[in-house]
Amino acid sequence: MATIQSEILDSFYTQLSTSETVDVAMIDGLRKLFESGDKLKADDIIAILTKKHEEGTL
Amino acid sequence: MIQIEAVHIREFRGIRDLEIKPGCKSFVISGPNGSGKSGVVDAIEFALTGEISRLTGKGTVGLTVQRHGPHVDRRDDPAEAEVALTLYIPEANKRAVLTRNVKTAKNFTLNPDEPQIRAAIEETAQHPELILSRREIIKYIIVEAGERSKEIQALLKLEEIGDIRSVLGTVKNRLSAAFTSAEKDVNNANDALRRHLDVKALSGAEILAAVNVRRKILGLAEIKELKADTSLNAGVLEGGSPQAFNKQSALRDLAALQDVQAEFATLGEKQVAAILKDLTILEEDPKLLDTITRRSFVERGLALVDGTLCPLCDKDWEDEEHLKQHLRAKLAKSQEAEKLQKRLLGNAADIADHAGSISVLVSTIQPLAKTDGPEGFIGVLSRWFEHLTTLAKSLSTVEQVLGKKDQFAAGWIAAPAELKTQLEQLTEIIKSKPDQSASVAAQTFLTLAEDRLIGCRRALRVKKHAATAEEAGKAVYKTYCDVAEEYLGALYAAVEDDFSTYYREINADDEGGFKAKLEPTEGKLDLAVDFYGRGMFPPGAYHSEGHQDGMGVCLYFALMKRLLGEGFRFAVLDDVVMSVDQAHRKQFCKLLKMRFPDTQFIITTHDKVWAKQMQMEGLVEAKAGVAFYSWSIQTGPIFEEITEVWDQIDADLAKNDVPTAASRLRRHLEYSAAELADQLGAKPTFRADFSYDLGDLLPAVIGRQGELLKLAAKAANDWKDEGAKLKVEAMKTARAEVLAAYGGEGWVMNKAIHYNDWADFSTAEFKAVVSAFKDLLLQFRCPKPECDSWLYITPRKGDPEVLRCRCMGLNLNLKPK
Numbered sequence: 001m002a003t004i005q006s007e008i009l010d011s012f013y014t015q016l017s018t019s020e021t022v023d024v025a026m027i028d029g030l031r032k033l034f035e036s037g038d039k040l041k042a043d044d045i046i047a048i049l050t051k052k053h054e055e056g057t058l
Numbered sequence: 059m060i061q062i063e064a065v066h067i068r069e070f071r072g073i074r075d076l077e078i079k080p081g082c083k084s085f086v087i088s089g090p091n092g093s094g095k096s097g098v099v100d101a102i103e104f105a106l107t108g109e110i111s112r113l114t115g116k117g118t119v120g121l122t123v124q125r126h127g128p129h130v131d132r133r134d135d136p137a138e139a140e141v142a143l144t145l146y147i148p149e150a151n152k153r154a155v156l157t158r159n160v161k162t163a164k165n166f167t168l169n170p171d172e173p174q175i176r177a178a179i180e181e182t183a184q185h186p187e188l189i190l191s192r193r194e195i196i197k198y199i200i201v202e203a204g205e206r207s208k209e210i211q212a213l214l215k216l217e218e219i220g221d222i223r224s225v226l227g228t229v230k231n232r233l234s235a236a237f238t239s240a241e242k243d244v245n246n247a248n249d250a251l252r253r254h255l256d257v258k259a260l261s262g263a264e265i266l267a268a269v270n271v272r273r274k275i276l277g278l279a280e281i282k283e284l285k286a287d288t289s290l291n292a293g294v295l296e297g298g299s300p301q302a303f304n305k306q307s308a309l310r311d312l313a314a315l316q317d318v319q320a321e322f323a324t325l326g327e328k329q330v331a332a333i334l335k336d337l338t339i340l341e342e343d344p345k346l347l348d349t350i351t352r353r354s355f356v357e358r359g360l361a362l363v364d365g366t367l368c369p370l371c372d373k374d375w376e377d378e379e380h381l382k383q384h385l386r387a388k389l390a391k392s393q394e395a396e397k398l399q400k401r402l403l404g405n406a407a408d409i410a411d412h413a414g415s416i417s418v419l420v421s422t423i424q425p426l427a428k429t430d431g432p433e434g435f436i437g438v439l440s441r442w443f444e445h446l447t448t449l450a451k452s453l454s455t456v457e458q459v460l461g462k463k464d465q466f467a468a469g470w471i472a473a474p475a476e477l478k479t480q481l482e483q484l485t486e487i488i489k490s491k492p493d494q495s496a497s498v499a500a501q502t503f504l505t506l507a508e509d510r511l512i513g514c515r516r517a518l519r520v521k522k523h524a525a526t527a528e529e530a531g532k533a534v535y536k537t538y539c540d541v542a543e544e545y546l547g548a549l550y551a552a553v554e555d556d557f558s559t560y561y562r563e564i565n566a567d568d569e570g571g572f573k574a575k576l577e578p579t580e581g582k583l584d585l586a587v588d589f590y591g592r593g594m595f596p597p598g599a600y601h602s603e604g605h606q607d608g609m610g611v612c613l614y615f616a617l618m619k620r621l622l623g624e625g626f627r628f629a630v631l632d633d634v635v636m637s638v639d640q641a642h643r644k645q646f647c648k649l650l651k652m653r654f655p656d657t658q659f660i661i662t663t664h665d666k667v668w669a670k671q672m673q674m675e676g677l678v679e680a681k682a683g684v685a686f687y688s689w690s691i692q693t694g695p696i697f698e699e700i701t702e703v704w705d706q707i708d709a710d711l712a713k714n715d716v717p718t719a720a721s722r723l724r725r726h727l728e729y730s731a732a733e734l735a736d737q738l739g740a741k742p743t744f745r746a747d748f749s750y751d752l753g754d755l756l757p758a759v760i761g762r763q764g765e766l767l768k769l770a771a772k773a774a775n776d777w778k779d780e781g782a783k784l785k786v787e788a789m790k791t792a793r794a795e796v797l798a799a800y801g802g803e804g805w806v807m808n809k810a811i812h813y814n815d816w817a818d819f820s821t822a823e824f825k826a827v828v829s830a831f832k833d834l835l836l837q838f839r840c841p842k843p844e845c846d847s848w849l850y851i852t853p854r855k856g857d858p859e860v861l862r863c864r865c866m867g868l869n870l871n872l873k874p875k
Contacts, residue, residue: 003215004214004215004216004219004545004620004621005215005216005218005219007545008219008538008541008542008545011541011545012537012538012541012542015537015540015541016533016534016537019533021526021529021530021532021533022530022533022534022537026530026534030534034222039364040222040225041225042225042228042229042232045225045226045534046229046232046527046531049229049233049530049531050233050523050527
């Protein structure tokens with residue numbers, strides 16, 4: 001039986017997939033984190049959202 | 059989800075040994091207050107969850123399942139207190155026996171112990187709201203909006219949504235702070251490079267212009283384009299190790315620090331004044347300080363909650379959510395303190411930024427002071443640098459700011475007394491250095507420019523990374539909030555719709571236009587209800603308490619439908635039905651039957667008539683119930699299973715107890731006559747006080763039966779419905795035989811009205827009376843045992859069109875051509 005929370009999360013992942021600032025790896029990371037059942041911690045989410053990017057130019 | 063086939067309770071609460079068998083169907087437990095009904099409810103709850111909610115919450119300090127779960131005479135022997143539930147798991151189509159003992163209340167045994175069955179039980183245990191008591195229903199209606207929101211969110215298990223939102227909000231804020239910090243680092247690094255290059259702006263053209271002049275002096279190739287990997291001092295290294303000292307650049311760095319030094323007196327002046335003012339307020343109001351200290355403590359504790367054990371005091375709570383709610387409530391109580399805390403930390407953050415910027419300037423001077431500074435100056439600068447960087451990092455909590463009060467009062471910058479002089483001395487020393495040869499100046503210029511460019515690039519990379527992360531954090535937070543808000547909006551709209559529909563169905567007679575509005579706003583959930591078309595008002599404004607109770611029940615069902623959907627297969631309604639007034643009981647039964655046909659309701663009530671009505675209305679089957687008559691500490695509930703009234707009367711007569719049998723028959727006739735008058739639309743002589751007795755009702759019902767059969771006969775003739783003709787004929791014949799056999803309607807009426815005479819009858823004589831009435835009432839019931847409902851007409855108002863029973867086995871047209 002789908003819970004209200006899981007329905008919201010499913011819709012959340014779908015909406016995020018249309019975002020230009022959140023990539024597939026981040027969404028997968030978030031999905032795994034939420035599904036793990038572990039206590040949600042800001043540090044874990046920050047680790048997912050701060051993966052390295054290409055260098056800039058000066 | 060589970061359904062209950064049987065319950066066996068032993069030495070638990072007020073019960074010694076009791077077995078009831080609902081058979082996975084709705085079941086009613088009736089009995090006066092104190093007869094043990096709640097013991098059954100407690101037992102079911104205990105078996106499913108290991109808890110007894112009656113022993114927790116307000117006013118229950120010192121009460122525990124271990125000590126107060128067993129029967130009082132077994133209080134020292136909790137192993138004797140045990141509940142066994144025989145369960146059916148609809149989705150698995152399996153049965154199992156769950157046994158839980160008070161001594162080992164946290165665990166239960168299961169036979170057979172299969173994962174699917176265990177999962178269904180554990181899922182049920184996650185829904186304590188499935189056991190609803192009357193005192194709980196009003197918490198959805200007559201409460202302050204914030205409280206209602208909490209209760210409903212708890213019931214719908216929406217706290218997790220709030221928790222996720224809160225963590226994502228923290229993520230967003232921390233990523234924004236990281237970006238702001240990275241932005242400042244870029245500015246500081248750019249300033250250092252710009253100062254060294256001695257250019258107004260850091261455009262590629264200006265950088266290359268400054269660099270290429272020096273490269274030309276050294277005979278190095280001109281750099282035409284500044285790329286990500288461009289090295290400004292490419293070629294310089296080839297001749298040996300470069301020097302990092304550049305006289306002109308050093309003088310500019312010294313000048314920059316001296317410029318800032320000139321502003322030290324006013325730098326952060328306003329913020330420091332505000333900080334000192336707030337710190338004084340805190341010192342003068344120890345309670346406020348205590349609240350803030352506790353606030354920080356509670357905030358940290360809330361973030362650390364992971365399970366039922368409080369991270370602050372080690373108290374074991376019944377569940378994690380209650381613990382969190384408790385901590386959140388503590389935070390909510392300290393709004394004034396929160397305001398001061400925000401202001402204080404905001405000002406402190408500004409000071410931290412200033413300290414950070416000054417420390418960057420100091421860091422550019424340190425190498426100069428080390429090689430060329432006056433004696434001891436490098437030590438002075440190092441200590442000051444340490445002070446500034448430490449200060450910048452230690453102003454993020456109230457306790458930290460409070461600990462720095464003396465520093466704020468004395469001057470937070472704490473510039474060394476000799477700073478001005480020694481900076482001037484160092485400047486003179488640098489100035490007095492012989493001018494570097496053009497080639498050395500060019501070489502050191504390029505080397506330092508490359509160092510600072512690398513610093514800029516590093517800072518820029520960090521900033522870009524932080525910007526991307528910040529954007530992602532914002533998007534994740536906003537998306538979640540939007541999705542949750544939209545979902546909850548739709549959810550509340552659906553709940554509002556179901557709630558209004560259910561209430562209208564129960565109160566169709568006088569509130570057929572009822573509607574409700576649930577409006578979520580900032581952690582609150584406002585509820586407004588229509589009052590007879592006069593507008594929308596809070597439910598407690600004009601509606602009677604009975605109606606408010608009814609609203610509570612309807613809102614509960616609407617919420618359960620949304621929460622569990624088709625999984626809503628079981629609920630215990632502990633005295634909840636008493637919220638429904640007499641005039642609306644029929645509709646209440648209909649609502650439960652029609653809207654929740656697959657749900658097993660275990661219902662307790664102290665009103666035996668209500669229990670009977672549930673059976674008559676088909677909400678519970680004829681024998682699906684148990685009646686508690688009284689209770690004693692030695693025996694527990696004294697009860698008998700609900701049986702047909704005729705079986706009970708036969709039992710009385712078997713004991714030659716005519717008075718009891720007569721009383722029971724009289725009450726049954728009173729109830730049945732009222733019910734039939736209503737079902738058949740009989741018209742007794744009107745009484746302004748609505749106090750109809752058996753003498754008013756029974757003749758009217760018998761007369762009405764005759765009228766309806768005449769109508770049915772005419773309609774059958776008109777429509778040439780041979781089947782209906784035969785049915786009506788058979789009913790008329792049976793009716794005539796019943797009435798004629800006992801001397802006509804008058805005999806029946808007189809004996810019923812003057813039933814006091816019955817007490818003088820012999821058992822044999824009274825058996826004849828019973829038989830007469832039994833035969834009479836059978837005329838009004840469907841003969842099919844599985845239906846056994848009263849006949850009724852439809853529509854209820856106006857000319858009757860059909861005479862039927864619930865199963866439609868009898869369905870006679872009453873409308874002639």
